Amino acid sequence: MRTVFFALTIALSSWTPALAQTVVLTSSPEGLTAEYRLSAKTQRMAFSQLETIRTDWSVVTPDVSLTPGEIVSTAEIDRVTLQLQPDSTEDGRGYIALTRLGEGYVLYAPALTLEGQTLRLEADLPESWTLAPDGPFDGYVYLGPTSAIERRGTGVIHIASATPRPVATTTLFETFDTAFDYFTQTFGPLPRPPVMSVTQQGAGPVPFRGDVTDSGMSSIRFHGDIGDALDAEALAEVEHFAWHEMTHLWNSHLARPIEGSPWLHEGGAEYLALVGSTSVGRIDQADALAGLSQNLTDCRNAVASRPDIMARISTGAAVYSCGTIIQWLADMELRLGNEPRGIVAVWADFIDRARRGEAAYGPDDLRAKLGGSSAVFSLLEGPAESRWSDLETALARLNVRWVNQPSNTTLVTATLRHIKRQVCTGGLSYSLRNGAVEMESGTDCGPFAGTVTLASVEGHDPLANSAVMFEAVQQRCERRGSLTVMVRGSATPIAITCAADLAMPTAYSLMEAPLIALPTTMAP
Ligand SMILES: [Zn+2]
Numbered sequence: 001m002r003t004v005f006f007a008l009t010i011a012l013s014s015w016t017p018a019l020a021q022t023v024v025l026t027s028s029p030e031g032l033t034a035e036y037r038l039s040a041k042t043q044r045m046a047f048s049q050l051e052t053i054r055t056d057w058s059v060v061t062p063d064v065s066l067t068p069g070e071i072v073s074t075a076e077i078d079r080v081t082l083q084l085q086p087d088s089t090e091d092g093r094g095y096i097a098l099t100r101l102g103e104g105y106v107l108y109a110p111a112l113t114l115e116g117q118t119l120r121l122e123a124d125l126p127e128s129w130t131l132a133p134d135g136p137f138d139g140y141v142y143l144g145p146t147s148a149i150e151r152r153g154t155g156v157i158h159i160a161s162a163t164p165r166p167v168a169t170t171t172l173f174e175t176f177d178t179a180f181d182y183f184t185q186t187f188g189p190l191p192r193p194p195v196m197s198v199t200q201q202g203a204g205p206v207p208f209r210g211d212v213t214d215s216g217m218s219s220i221r222f223h224g225d226i227g228d229a230l231d232a233e234a235l236a237e238v239e240h241f242a243w244h245e246m247t248h249l250w251n252s253h254l255a256r257p258i259e260g261s262p263w264l265h266e267g268g269a270e271y272l273a274l275v276g277s278t279s280v281g282r283i284d285q286a287d288a289l290a291g292l293s294q295n296l297t298d299c300r301n302a303v304a305s306r307p308d309i310m311a312r313i314s315t316g317a318a319v320y321s322c323g324t325i326i327q328w329l330a331d332m333e334l335r336l337g338n339e340p341r342g343i344v345a346v347w348a349d350f351i352d353r354a355r356r357g358e359a360a361y362g363p364d365d366l367r368a369k370l371g372g373s374s375a376v377f378s379l380l381e382g383p384a385e386s387r388w389s390d391l392e393t394a395l396a397r398l399n400v401r402w403v404n405q406p407s408n409t410t411l412v413t414a415t416l417r418h419i420k421r422q423v424c425t426g427g428l429s430y431s432l433r434n435g436a437v438e439m440e441s442g443t444d445c446g447p448f449a450g451t452v453t454l455a456s457v458e459g460h461d462p463l464a465n466s467a468v469m470f471e472a473v474q475q476r477c478e479r480r481g482s483l484t485v486m487v488r489g490s491a492t493p494i495a496i497t498c499a500a501d502l503a504m505p506t507a508y509s510l511m512e513a514p515l516i517a518l519p520t521t522m523a524p
Pocket residue numbers: 244248266269
């Protein structure tokens with residue numbers, strides 16, 4: 001065994017170190033043991049990170065209990081030992097406190113910090129183990145066999161256990177290296193070398209998740225055998241994800257977004273990932289436009305003509321879809337103006353300011369770059385009723401051409417929603433099962449109460465002839481006629497009076513737009 005000492009830097013601007021604490025970490029097959037040694041006796045120890053979920057941790061010391069935010073003892077103590085099991089799920093969790101990586105672990109070090117104390121970590125590790133990065137420990141840290149670590153010539157550190165490595169892991173590492181080179185050229189060097197860790201032992205339930213912390217370390221977690229079994233489309237998503245996470249090292253951990261507008265830094269990471277991967281030729285303009293088409297459609301569906309657009313785009317998937325569209329609009333406007341590097345120049349400036357000690361940025365800084373007449377601010381602050389027609393006018397002005405091209409699934413979904421509005425007072429859900437549409441509802445859905453499988457609508461199979469079915473329903477509803485629906489296992493047609501027009505759903509397919517890629521000679 002070998003003892004490694006290191007101090008954890010706590011990112012608090014004003015705090016008085018009242019007490020000192022030492023935490024000794026030891027590894028076991030079940031997880032890590034953390035022994036706290038305090039400089040004074042106490043009964044209550046509050047954790048400084050309240051977001052961390054510690055339900056997989058337990059207390060070894062008798063008469064001591066662990067609450068979500070505190071360690072509480074019945075008597076005054078200056079020693080307490082916790083057993084840290086790897087997180088049993090990632091559901092509802094942010095940074096994951098402990099994840100397995102081969103025989104080792106990825107620990108979110110700030111999860112251990114106690115409020116108001118200086119933390120000194122000691123690790124009692126087997127001879128063949130190490131920890132990386134080697135400080136300061138303000139984010140993820142790897143504790144495990146040295147053999148899992150590979151230091152690249154560029155300074156990037158790769159950590160993964162499995163050999164041979166699954167294709168997804170190799171793809172992630174290659175993309176990280178490419179993205180690191182691109183953004184280093186574009187935005188200048190990072191203060192610390194990035195560390196990329198990939199494990200196949202993520203807790204799930206989602207098959208693939210990852211994040212990046214202030215320590216410059218990314219943790220990418222596959223759950224199950226997924227890392228081995230990805231098709232080309234899924235691998236393309238993995239690549240995009242790698243670009244996205246790499247962007248955050250500059251746009252979230254060097255420059256620092258102010259609280260409350262996640263659409264700005266997440267949209268930035270999504271869009272800069274497109275600029276980077278098209279500029280180095282990993283994807284082409286058509287791929288980038290397909291991605292933007294989906295974001296534009298998703299953003300429109302999420303926001304529609306609701307008045308609370310800022311709240312809508314600050315939570316859930318709209319953070320990413322609308323965030324990306326905002327960056328794209330800004331990029332096209334700037335490039336049409338006198339800024340050939342477009343939105344990249346804006347981010348370069350935020351990052352330069354961070355290097356000069358002004359790290360915080362927010363929507364007002366974007367406004368200062370774009371001016372109040374930008375399409376970005378018409379989208380965010382203009383009248384809700386004309387939001388999307390105004391945006392389409394702005395897109396046309398920016399030389400973007402598109403068609404409305406709803407997929408079969410979109411047409412089926414729109415039809416079923418419309419039918420639901422005609423017959424249900426409560427909810428109706430539908431899913432694809434065994435190549436058919438299965439509908440499920442309570443008793444408040446008239447003829448569809450319970451679980452039924454659709455056979456035909458207006459005589460057409462909804463999956464095999466989606467477009468024809470949609471058109472037939474549209475025509476029938478225009479005449480306020482009666483729709484005929486057949487369900488499996490019944491020879492009796494169900495008649496539904498249609499009392500409203502069925503509108504064509506919007507699914508943007510961008511045909512032409514200014515080039516997303518930047519000439520590589522344009523990087524400073
Ligand atoms: Zn992100």
